[in-house]
Amino acid sequence: MRLLPARLLVLTLALGAVVALFGAARSAKEARDKPEALYEALRLIRPEKPLTAKAFTLPAPGGGTVRLADFQGQVIFLNFWATWCPPCKEEMPAMERLYRKLKAKGFVVLAVSIDTDGEAAVVAFLREHGLTYPVALDPTMEVARLYTVRALPSTYLIDRKGRIAAMALGAREWDGPEAVALMEALLAQPS
Known part of the structure; x- marks a missing residue:
C-alpha cells in the first residue's frame, strides 16, 4: 500500500x-x-512610421571598410559604443553571446565605435574581451550624428527589409529570453 x-x-x-x-x-x-510585449519588456523605442536605416560606409579595424549594405537581408543589431563607456562594456559580452547564438540564422551585430583614441585602442579592447562580431570605426561621429545618437550605448534593430524596428538607449541583457525571442521574431519576418 x-x-x-x-x-x-x-x-x-x-x-x-x-x-x-x-x-x-x-x-x-x-x-x-505578438512581439509587441517583447519590445515593451526590453524598454525599446519604436518608430511611429517605418524608417529606412541610413546607409553608411566606415573603416574597419585592421583595414578595409564596413558598409551597412554588406548585411542587406539580415537582421542587423547596430550598436554605437566606446571603449571608455561602462554601460557599453557591461552589455558587450551579452551581445557576443547573442551574435554567436543567432548568426547562422541571418543575424549580425555591427558595433560602431566612436572612440577618438585611435584604432589600436579599439583593437586591444576587442581582443581583451573576445569580441568577434563586425566592428566599424566612427571617430568623427559622422554616422552617429546621422543616426542622432545622444547616449551610449545606443542600439538600433534593423529588420531584413532594412527598416528600423526599434531603438534602445542604454545597456540591456541582450542574450536574455525576451531579447532572443524578439530577434527570432525579426528573423522570422520575410526579407
Whole structure:
C-alpha cells in the first residue's frame, strides 16, 4: 500500500513537467506571434512610421571598410559604443553571446565605435574581451550624428527589409529570453 503514494507523487511530478513544457512552448510561440510585449519588456523605442536605416560606409579595424549594405537581408543589431563607456562594456559580452547564438540564422551585430583614441585602442579592447562580431570605426561621429545618437550605448534593430524596428538607449541583457525571442521574431519576418 505504501507504493501508491510514491506512484501518485511520481505521476503528479510527471504531469507537472508536461504542463510546464507545454506552457513554455506556448509562451515562446505567443512571443513570436505578438512581439509587441517583447519590445515593451526590453524598454525599446519604436518608430511611429517605418524608417529606412541610413546607409553608411566606415573603416574597419585592421583595414578595409564596413558598409551597412554588406548585411542587406539580415537582421542587423547596430550598436554605437566606446571603449571608455561602462554601460557599453557591461552589455558587450551579452551581445557576443547573442551574435554567436543567432548568426547562422541571418543575424549580425555591427558595433560602431566612436572612440577618438585611435584604432589600436579599439583593437586591444576587442581582443581583451573576445569580441568577434563586425566592428566599424566612427571617430568623427559622422554616422552617429546621422543616426542622432545622444547616449551610449545606443542600439538600433534593423529588420531584413532594412527598416528600423526599434531603438534602445542604454545597456540591456541582450542574450536574455525576451531579447532572443524578439530577434527570432525579426528573423522570422520575410526579407
